[in-house]
Amino acid sequence: MNFTFRRKRISGILTVVPANVRSFVEEMKNFNFPEARSLKLKEVMGFDKHRLVEPGVCISDLAVFGLEHLFSRGLLGPSDLDALILVTQSPDHFIPPTSNIIQGRLKLKSDMLCMDINQGCSGFIIGLVQAFLLLEQESIRKVAVVNADVLSRKTSPKDRNSYPLIGDAASITIVERDTEDSRIHANLKMDGTRNEILMIPAGGFRLPSTPETAVLNDVGDNNLRARDHLRMDGSAVFNFVQVEVPPLIEALLSQAGVPMNAVDYFFCHQPNRFMLQKLADKMRVPYAKMPSNVVENFGNSSGVTIPTVITFNMKERLLKEKLKVCLAGFGVGLTWCAMLLDLGFLDFNNIIEYQ
């Protein structure tokens, strides 16, 4: 489904990562697997360091920390926000919405809209689409899109298909009106028939958590996982990305009338380096234009990976110039989304550590 937005812009991006760095080599011992094969996995997938929260840390902690950082440095005024859109799959509670918890902890004004959206790997683009739609309202001048997930808390440390690549993080993206007559194009697609490819089977209302859902089962290849844990069918995801994402991006660019080589950077969701390089190969995009270094430095933090890849690789550059960028998110749902925009002259573009 095509979307076009006029006179909207991203004015700042802040990524918050836990200070706690874990290394794959240390964690290899937890896997019931020959060391040589684990090292091969490291080499091919690009597993190395990842950032995980300490026990008990929730997404509202990361989000409040990031917003307070912006307030204290005068990069954002607490009363400036007319809407706070939180995109997460790991809320503090089922009830109330975590966006309301964040608003309350920061004592933001009551004349605003708080909204939780449950989306994962496409969550950055879906959050932006929602923010751009809200900005059509006269009363809404500035929106914070907060992406946050702490999925390590739902990932089995004995599942080497998931644990080595997972990361926890939050990001705050400020969206507002643009004084220039800019255009942003987006293309979103969904296929709920494949919803089980990425899921946490237990813990909701369909299958509440019990002592039985917490039991670790051998799910093949000596990987141990409970039904309370995140389950990723890696090979199905790989096929899905290779088949669906290149035509989506081609359709988006053709809708916008922009040739592939006019795009300065492709900032994609970061499942792992292997999958991104295969995607770049398929699209005939040079690796330098499609950074894939988030998993090896921070881990895959679901909807936060696109802000992470931008703030990590383009920290200084996007403060001083404007680039034509294509964003792409794909995964949980299944959903696959892409967005084309001019990004730059940001007020801030930074990564900070949560202590």
Add this chain to the structure above:
Amino acid sequence: MNRPEFYQRLAEILDVEEVKAEDTLKDFDEWDSLSVLSVLAMADSKYGIAIRAEEIRSVVTAADLAGLVEAKQK
């Protein structure tokens, strides 16, 4: 498809000198989820086809796998 070339690519994935048509894939130490993913990637980049992991898990020998790729190409 050039079968010897396919078996050579398979050997590289499995970190062995040689893979023969009649070899049973499960007998290789290195036949695990990483290898399956590497085969999917190889089928996609070298032969332009998408195979599902379930389809790969149902094949027994290297020749069966080559046959699956050929069938998909048609």
